[in-house]
Amino acid sequence: DAGVIQSPRHEVTEMGQEVTLRCKPISGHNSLFWYRQTMMRGLELLIYFNNNVPIDDSGMPEDRFSAKMPNASFSTLKIQPSEPRDSAVYFCASSSQGLLNTEAFFGQGTRLTVV
Amino acid sequence: ILNVEQSPQSLHVQEGDSTNFTCSFPSSNFYALHWYRWETAKSPEALFVMTLNGDEKKKGRISATLNTKEGYSYLYIKGSQPEDSATYLCAANTGFQKLVFGTGTRLLVSP
Numbered sequence: 001d002a003g004v005i006q007s008p009r010h011e012v013t014e015m016g017q018e019v020t021l022r023c024k025p026i027s028g029h030n031s032l033f034w035y036r037q038t039m040m041r042g043l044e045l046l047i048y049f050n051n052n053v054p055i056d057d058s059g060m061p062e063d064r065f066s067a068k069m070p071n072a073s074f075s076t077l078k079i080q081p082s083e084p085r086d087s088a089v090y091f092c093a094s095s096s097q098g099l100l101n102t103e104a105f106f107g108q109g110t111r112l113t114v115v
Numbered sequence: 116i117l118n119v120e121q122s123p124q125s126l127h128v129q130e131g132d133s134t135n136f137t138c139s140f141p142s143s144n145f146y147a148l149h150w151y152r153w154e155t156a157k158s159p160e161a162l163f164v165m166t167l168n169g170d171e172k173k174k175g176r177i178s179a180t181l182n183t184k185e186g187y188s189y190l191y192i193k194g195s196q197p198e199d200s201a202t203y204l205c206a207a208n209t210g211f212q213k214l215v216f217g218t219g220t221r222l223l224v225s226p
Contacts, residue, residue: 004158031212033214035216041218042204042216042217042218042219043159043204043206043216044216045213045214045215045216048212048213050212055212056213091158091159095212101147101164101166102164103149103151103161103164104149104159104161104214105161106158106159106160107158108157108158109158
């Protein structure tokens, strides 16, 4: 398996534009997580899905952020409209059977810059 | 709110030194403790997942212990090498498949 695949790797956009980040989890994994990494707050959990269903989105900063998982092999994180303070590295991770005995596998991340 | 604390924030050692880091977490509602190694420009990779009080795990020169009653875990690196330079993250799972990460310990090993 190629691991968790994220696209794009880098995104530069202007304030106010819509940004869509994409993630393909490892085949067979039933949990998917979106994290945001910033210097100030480290890795923050934004939202996670179990069997394609959003379970906890309490980490989503505000209504400008939304996430979907239409099927087991694809998820998106959308920011609309984007703001400079959204600039960060966004990681997607997946795991099988939850995180009680197995680790999370991370993608390479998407570095987002909003100017 | 679950707070996962790591110390020290950063550490600079010489090749061959042994070192250890601390991760502390609330001991209530504990399910699992994860350790990850994160190299610059890469993604975090799991080192250990521990669930039981008294657990000890080892991978090469790296080992970890877990005390769930008092809410801490130690990560040890024996005979540090320059390739061990990375940020080491711990994360606690308090149920519902939700991992909360600490801010990490940044290790630099000089030759």
